[in-house]
Structures are given as C-alpha cells and as structure tokens.
Amino acid sequence: MLTLRRFFATLGPGVLWLAMFLIVPIAIMFGYSLLTRTDLAQVGGPLTLESWGRVFGYDALFREWVPDNLRVLGRSVLIAGFSTLLCILMGYPLAFYIARQPARRKSFLLLLLIIPFWTNFLIRVYAWILILRPFDLVPSLTATFLGMVYAFLPFFVLPVYSSVEKVDWRLLEAAQDLGASPVKAFMAAVFPQTLPGLIAGILLTFIPALGTFVVSDILGGAKTALIGNLVQNQFGQAGDWPYGSALSFLLMGAVLVGLWLYARSAGQKGLEELI
Amino acid sequence: MIRRTHPALSAWAWLVYGFLYLPILVLIIFSFNDSKFGATWAGFTTKWYGVLLAREDVREALTNTLLVALSSTLISTVLGTLVGLGLWRYSTRFRLPLTFLLVTPIVIPDVVMGVSLLMFYSLVRGGLELTGWTFENGFWTVMFAHVTFQISYVALTVRSRLAGYDRSLEEAARDLGASSVQSFLRVILPLALPGVLAGALLAFTLSLDDFVVTYFTSGSGFRTLPVLIYTSVKKGVTPDINALSTLLVLFTVVAIVAANAIMRPRAGRGGDS
Secondary structure (H helix, E strand, C coil): CCCHHHHHHCHHHHHHHHHHHHHHHHHHHHHHHCCEEEECCEEECCCCCHHHHHHCCEECCCCEECCHHHHHHHHHHHHHHHHHHHHHHHHHHHHHHHHCCCHHHHHHHHHHHHHHHHCCHHHHHHHHHHHHHHHCCCCCHHHHHHHHHHHHHHHHHHHHHHHHHCCCCHHHHHHHHCCCCHHHHHHHHHHHHHHHHHHHHHHHHHHHHHHCCHHHHHHHCCCCCCHHHHHHHHHCCCCCHHHHHHHHHHHHHHHHHHHHHHHHHHHHHHHHHCC | CCCCCCHHHHHHHHHHHHHHHHHHHHHHHHCCECCCCCCCCCCECCHHHHHHHCCHHHHHHHHHHHHHHHHHHHHHHHHHHHHHHHHHHCCCCCHHHHHHHHHHHHHCCHHHHHHHHHHHHHHHHHHHHHCCCCCCCCHHHHHHHHHHHHHHHHHHHHHHHHCCCCCCHHHHHHHCCCCHHHHHHHHHHHHHHHHHHHHHHHHHHHHHHCCHHHHHHCCCCCCCHHHHHHHHHHHCCCHHHHHHHHHHHHHHHHHHHHHHHHHCCCCCCCCCC
16 A cells, blocks of 8 residues: 555655646746737746647637638648658568578667667757758758658657567468468558557657647748747747747647557456556 | 578678668768868868867767766756656556556657756746846756656656566565665665666767757757757858768767667667657
8 A cells, every 4th residue: 555654755856846847837838828929938827728729720810710720730731741651661570570580680770770779869859960961952841751750760669669578470371371361461460460450660760740839840840830840939039938838738638548549448457558 | 480581581681781871971981081071072071170170169068968968967867766766566447547647758749748848947037027137038948848858767767667566566565664764765765777878878869869859948048959950050051060970970889889888688778668
C-alpha cells in the first residue's frame, strides 16, 4: 500500500516537480489563451475567447470566417503524415533485415542505427543544407521531407525492430505449407505480429513531425508553414502570447487525440511500452 | 529460425544506411574544405578547427551545455529513480494517472513544453518583482526545464529494469533485520543500478541534444551549443560550424561505443527492451 509517508519518500518529489514545472505551466498557458494581447508580449484583461475563435478560424476584427489556421494544421498533418509514410517505406523492411541477421552482426547494425539517432538533432537537420544547397533545394518542401525523415527515421525503426524480433516465424511456414502465396502468407502470419511495433513507430514519428518547427524553419523556408512554426512565431516576432497559447492547445489536442486512440487499442501496457 | 534474407532486402537496407550516413560524411568532409562557401572543394585544410577553438562564444556555449547537462542529470536521476522505485514497489489506485503524468512530458510536442515554461517563468518573475526579488532566464530556468523532461525517462527506465523482480524482496530484507534505508541501499538499489545508469545516460544525452525547450527558456544571455548552432545557421552557413558539428558527431560516436561496451550484452534503452 502506498501511504502518505511512503509517497513522500519515493514518488512524491518527482510528482511534485512535474506538477510544478509541467502541469502548472500548462494551466497558466490555458489562462493566457483567455487573455488579450495588449502590447508586444504583454497581456491583459478582459477574459475573452477571441484567441480560441482565431484558432478555429473566426476573425473577430473583421467578423469573418478565415480558416487559415485549420489549413496550416491540415498541412502540418499532411506533411507529418507523408513523412511518416516515407519512414514506413524505408524503415519497415530495414527492421526485418536487422532482425534476421546473426547476433553479432545484429548488434553492430543496431549500433550503426543508433549513432545518427543520438547525434544532435540540429546537426542532423543542418547537414542537409550542405547536401541540398548545390541543387538549389534549400528552402523547399522536398528539403523539409528529407529532413523530417532523416530526423525521425530511427524513432520509427527501433520499436518496429523490437516487435519483428519477437515474430514467431513458424506461423509463416505453416501458412506456406497450407498453400498461401508468399505475400498472402506474410500478410496473414507476420504482419499482424508486427502491428504493435508498427503503431508505436508511427506515433513516435508522427507526433514529433507534427510539432516540429526546426526542420521547416531551417529547411523549408516559409515562416508559418507548419503549426509548430506558427506557434514559435507568436512567441517570437509576432509577440501574441494568448493566440500562441491557444494554438499550442490545438497542437497538444491533436497529439493527445492520437495517443488516446492508441491507448484505447493498446491499453496501459502499450502506453508504457511506447517509450 | 530462418536466416535467409532476400538480396533485394539487403540492398534496400544498405541504401537506408547510406541515407543515414551521407549527411554525416558530407559534414565531416566539408569541415576540411578550404573554401568559405562550402559548395565546391577548394583543397584540404584544418583551419576551421582553429577558427572554432578561438571563438569565445563557442567555448562559453560548450561550458553552458555541459553544466546544464550535468546538473539536470544529477537532479533528474535522483528524482526519477525514486519515482521508478515507488511505481514498482507500491500498488496504488493512482497508477494510471501516474503513468499518464510520466508519459506526458515525453509525448507533448517540445514546442508546447517550451512556450508553457516561458510563460510560467515570466509569471513567476512578475510575482517575485512585487517582493523586490528578480531573476533572469538563464542557467537555472533552462536546467529546471531539462529536469522536467528527464524525470520521466529515468523513472520509466528504472521501473522497466525492476519489472521482473518480486516486490517482496524488500520485505524479505526487512525480515532479516535490515532497516528500510539499509534494504534500499543494499538490496533494491543494486538491482536497479543498471536501469539507473541507463536512465542517467539517456537524460544526459537528451539535455545535450535539446534545442527547443532551451531556446524558449534561456533568455538572451545564455546559449547552449544547439542554440548557438541554430542562430549561426539562421545567419548563414559558416565552415567553422561544420567543424563544430564534426567534433560533436565524433563525441557522440565515442560515447555510444563506450556506453555499448559498458552495458554489454544488453545495449540500448532500459536494458530490458
């Protein structure tokens, strides 16, 4: 049993830290989203839903419906989604290749995969400037995709690999013995076994790709291309914290809905295995 | 176990590895390029490394980065280990909310964490000014922010390390006459130690790597290496940044190979995955 005394001896300090530096700031962010911008990065009363209106496309100043933000969110979802798709195409076969090597070679290949993964994120993004600049591809959408896939691919491969590792290959043989074509046998006997890893990999790629502003900022050019850039801009040049706060909630909401859908299908264990 | 891999699968795998290493190779090559505008090869030089080492701001950013990483790792390892142990040791009906609390810093976009902390600090500063105290965003604000995202990784790594052990181990130690502190130090901590070390290593790397949260919480006078690289890249690419990046890549490779050697045979995160 967890008594109060035990709580403060173990979980307590960490939980209080997270309450203070995570939950309170998010609550404050919610408060800011209800305020009005008075001057650059200054906020004041009265409480208003104006920023939330703007997030969902209602421009209070001109009293009209301008769904630009929803378009940015839609574009962010599309770009993150397409980047994730590229990660699947590149990474799913790679996970199988690694998983089916002899043990020594396997750990070498994993090490080779982890090195770029642990290399500084900004350096990984920056390196693409060097490659793409001679082709006049910086800034461009192509550069953004390349940077996204490059930055997030190892996040995808590692969870997929750990579920491919556990695949029971006897099922594949059984399916083939029963006359299934190789493709059909794979889809029926192997693919479902890799599904937990695949879903975890998709989430671990899609979520950071949806929230990033660094990749599109350095490789993509346009300032408000993605929702992450739009948020950053509100806390930088635009200096509109209430609007930025409301946009952050939109971004966070999009992420949490995705996770909720995942948690519902995978349960608590799945949620914990995600990390 | 079938060890056969289709030639097409091997070819694909090596193409992907090529994709992963191409930018790193290009970076290293261009850090030795004797040309101010790196697109063409103008001969071999090591002068950019000299330029880099002479830069005061680079040395300062390196010091800042290491100070933040070391202190935040220390705090988060202590707090995270305790959380991991508590989660493993005690059953509570708050299990699901606790898991959610721990997963949140990992899954929310880092830009959201960054801007919410920015507003939090500015509000705290406003409150403190009323009492005559004040502070600037800098080392402390960045360090506290890093601890916030590190705790979860440490806690979950420690708990996954302990997952296989029976919770009654501690009771057994107590029955044999150990005090609660003794049983913690002599029985539980040694069991958890590989997880604690793996968690600390992960936390340290996350701190070194972080740009977004640092960017929003650092104010104008305090820069870490990722923030310095970002501002340099925004101003235009200079070859000494290639040299800096190359050094950081080499550092990463050495650190990973060393960590891998220490934690053999179970490489990677958590030790059990």
